[in-house]
Amino acid sequence: MATLDTIARIEQLFIDFGEQPYEGARAESVTALAHALQCAQLAEWAHAEPALVAAAFLHDVGHFLAAEAVARNDHLDDEHEALALPLLARSFGPAVTEPIRLHVQAKRYLVSMDADYFLGLSPASVHSLALQGGTLSPAECAAFEALPHARDAVALRRWDDLAKTPGRPTPTLDYYLAVLRDVAQESAGPAASRPAAASV
Template sequence: MPSHSIIERIDKLYRLHGQRLYSGLQAEAVTALEHALQCAQLAEWAHADDGLVAAALLHDIGHLLAGGHTPDGEDDRHEMLACAWLSQAFDADVIEPIRLHVQAKRYLCTRDAGYHDSLSPASRHTLVLQGGPMSEAQAQAFEALPHAHAAVKLRRWDDLAKVPGRPTPSLDYYLVVLARLVQDEVLGAGWSAADGLSTL
């Protein structure tokens, strides 16, 4: 088990809360941990670099930080919560695809005529909360962002990583990938996230 404190906290989050199924209109057929592992596996199969594999694993960790109980009529902004926490230890190659993966869904709805119909019912529901398809001007602005291409890749894997029972490598396997990427941390012993998970 890697010794970095944020790696330990990520491990604890997934082990404590990763077996949750999303509820209500946001329900998917897999748990949060299964989804994360499948997404990371798809990134590896596509020969993504470690930063993008890490982003694939961690893209929805904001749901766990938020407690996983978002009312069906609200956008939990999970990508922003994740980035605020992870940016203390990871660089932009990990953070920016996570920050943009929700916008990438909106972008693909504008650029790919068949994309919307391929979304799960839960993703269609959250799309409405997240602003719906982008306008042409918004899509062009998104395309100009340095990590837009990586975010679109992540979004595609996100949509495919919802297969019940699919075998994947373990969480420990991907924690080793994360440990290779951790920068000098600013997380002190008294650190606590805005969500109140002070024991992590």
């Protein structure tokens, strides 16, 4: 039941906010839904595990939760990478939630380690980078690299940056909601499919 509730909540968030311009007033050239669909598609094209495809699709859901709470302020970091974790952790394990939690730090890491990476960022991403803390120190980069899901977070970040092509065909919202259900079921493990013990 928790999984069904979580997926229904995610679906409603995309219905309510998915057609808004991505990144608020400093809009990208795609909607939030198109961005999520393209990011998940890029993960699939890279033959990522289903959990990482799910993370790619869900990585910006925290923006929707922030928009529900208050009017968006483009001069503040909404910390969207953390906002969605309580919702997502009800049905998904760390293979989904940790790349999401780390994808903003992954951008800061890539900017710190690769001078050319910064040149490829969109204006909206450059703006949000400043709000998110800018570059990391060498010690912070090393600490990030040591995290169990850092590699997946970096992959997600690169798909995130590329998932902004107007009009690109993608699978549908329903398609990726089905992926989420499968991943959530896998996260729940065998116990989720066993009937409850009869009371005596």
